[in-house]
Amino acid sequence: MKSALIYPSEISVARRADLARDDVLAELFDAHYAPLCRLAYVILGDAQLAEEMVMEALLKIFKGFGRIRDLDRADIYLRRTVVNLCRSRIRRKAIEMRVNASVLRSEERKGPDWDPELHETSRIVWDAVRRLPERQRACVVMFYYEDLPEAQIAEIMDCSVGTVKSQLSKARAKLESWLGATLEVPK
């Protein structure tokens, strides 16, 4: 019969690797959790949903931990995962959502969260952004909220810089037409 014993040296090697991994994950979490939540929140307008998206993104990163060779680029992977999860969440109907993320089974969420202290103009603009198609919305949030350069947005969105430019241009045109009649655009 085959021995079921595990030698102490093996345990310690495995344990050491686990501990190191825990440290890295904790560092990743501390560095990125809050900013990513804000990114997801601005895209989705739902705080609880945003936090769940980020948690899922972090767990996905953990799952692919062994394949990440350059931890300095973890923020790119995380942003891409969060943006993709948010986009997916926005555009896919229920039937596919459940396939995507069983962890999303949580309490029913209410509509967009809203801070009453937020200025009325900002609220109107944000509402308009949330009516954009998901790809344009993600580009707008990353460009105007995250201040990311177009090249980095293209990398995150897995598309060309030209596509990012055209998405931003379309979005601006739409927002101008929607908001022009409602707001007095500042000069």
Added chain:
Amino acid sequence: MTDIEKLLRDSLGQAGNTYEPANEAEARRAFLRRARRRRLFAGGSLALAGAALAGLVFFLVAYDMGADTERDKKTTSTIPSASVKTRTSVGDAPIGLAVGRGSVWVANSGDGTISLINARTNRVGESIEVGGTPIDVQLAGGYAWVSFKNESQITAIALDDLEQRELVLEGGGTDLEIASSGRNLWAVSEDTPLQRIDPATFEVTQHSLTLDEPVTLTVGGGKVWVRGAEGAVDQIDEASGLDPEATLALDEPVSSSASDLVWDGMSLWISDGDSRTILRLDPQTGVVTNNVEFEGRYAQLASSLEGEVWALVGNDSSNASLLLIDTEAGQAVPGSIELSGAPGGIDVVHKSVWTVGSSSNSVFRTELSSSTASPTPKGEGDEVPDDEILYIYAALGDLFAVHGDASSRALMQTAEAESNPSFISEDTIAFDRTDANGEVTVVTRDLGSGAEATMPIVGDEVAFGPEGRAAWVLRSDDPSSQRQIRVGSQDGSGEDFFVANPQFEPLSVKNLEWDPTGTKLYYEAAVEVSGLYQADLEAGKPTPRAIDPPEGPAGYIGPASSRENEVVLLKVCCSYDGYLTVELGRLELGGGTPEYTKIAGLDDTGFDPNSENVTVEPAGTLDVEGSKEDRLWTVTSIRSWIVSDGSTTWLVDEEGEIDRLVSTKVTGAAVNPAFLE
């Protein structure tokens, strides 16, 4: 920086800065805990994991079995007489569902299988491995078509032998949205153009859309409706694939989140997860005419052949609720039916609503009793007895009877496919039955006792005439030879004649029709353009003659005869590539040149004259009043015809009035001779 850019930076910055994640420390602990747990399972503790899983499965099964009877009785319904009839356990994480040919096809996303439920016994008969993460299933052209998560592949499963065939669509888009028109499959995704797949050839045709970023689609009313991320709806002609219509720009903004789309025969319905409303759109203008609110994040929609709209609503964490929408009033019928598990797919066939409980790994069958739709017949003329079958139609491989009380019920549901119904007498029908090997037999059924018998007729397009006579097209293995028709008796014997004489090139032949005297046979025969033929059965061996009127280029299809020397037919015009116009007309055959008179134009109804299944049946003095649930049946003095294109069926009367009878996937209809002149 432009004004709008400044506004965006300021406003989005303010929005983001007002928010801080709730309890970050707890989230951190939860993340590390879940990460360690995943590592534990991945790290080789398979025995432990297996035992835990087995225990969990045992617990869930035990819980589920115990809950079946209790929970499912707990409907909160005030929907009249609706109740959950059965619950069937299927594979892991079921999502999409389609009903047809007496079976329910369920896509199980969790284990890569398709469960096949026998709709008569409500039991799972087959579990078909397809791999991957199947998310939707649709039936079209003899196949069940399965789409997958993260793949641009579609798997076609032959309904007859369950053989699988894979098709990878160009464009690279994944998570394909698919919809069936009965004849063709349509697919689209955000990154994939709209594509039509012909099940007969597996040929894929791409079509351009006006809108960007298609999200979902449905087929109905002769059109493919595609919804874009911005809420607009594109409409494509289902027969031609052309996009002649303007995109419907909705008059109210609709979010692009969790949504579904369905056509009820008259209107388009869209669910919107953000506003939690189901909207009815005017298909001409895009104006939202009704808003139906629902609880939850999602609403999956389905419509019945009768035009009822059902919605399965809920969210990921709660049980689903089934709603019936009163399409006349544009609001939900009070009450709902609670079903365990998060909402998955939904399909409606007749009075059975099939729904998926995704997280409970179940499929539910909910039925409305026929008493909910039983208006008392009224109107001019003699009343139709409640239990009298007015007509029978074939749809989705099953036969359905429509009774005098306007209720409909499944006449038979078997694992085999039934089609092409006809009445031999007021009490007996005949139909084609296709078995699992594709063999077609002609079966008779006594409507009183339900007793069935197989007819010794080997042929197609069987038509029954007076005094027990029958005519059918003989089968031939030689495509280069001219087809023959046998006229004889129901025991299979008879005399044969060629469908055209002299014999030029072989003609396809269909829609055989006796005249009421039993002395002539009419049929449609074609190489490219359909033409009408008449065979005189009195003078020895029949000599067929073409009877198209000299009216310029046109095709004549689907003859129906209920008076001597008269045929009612569809006149279609005028292209070899696809017919453009269609009208119902009458052909007088007394003596000289046939004389044609138009009865009604069908161009505006969405009728598809290019369909394989175009038929015209005499409906005698059958008439329709009202619509949908209010539909009443009377016998009047006005002659009518049932006209079907395989997708939709209409009743057209002699005065040119057109009523829609049933909306989808009808392949043939036959009227009870009790209502014929």
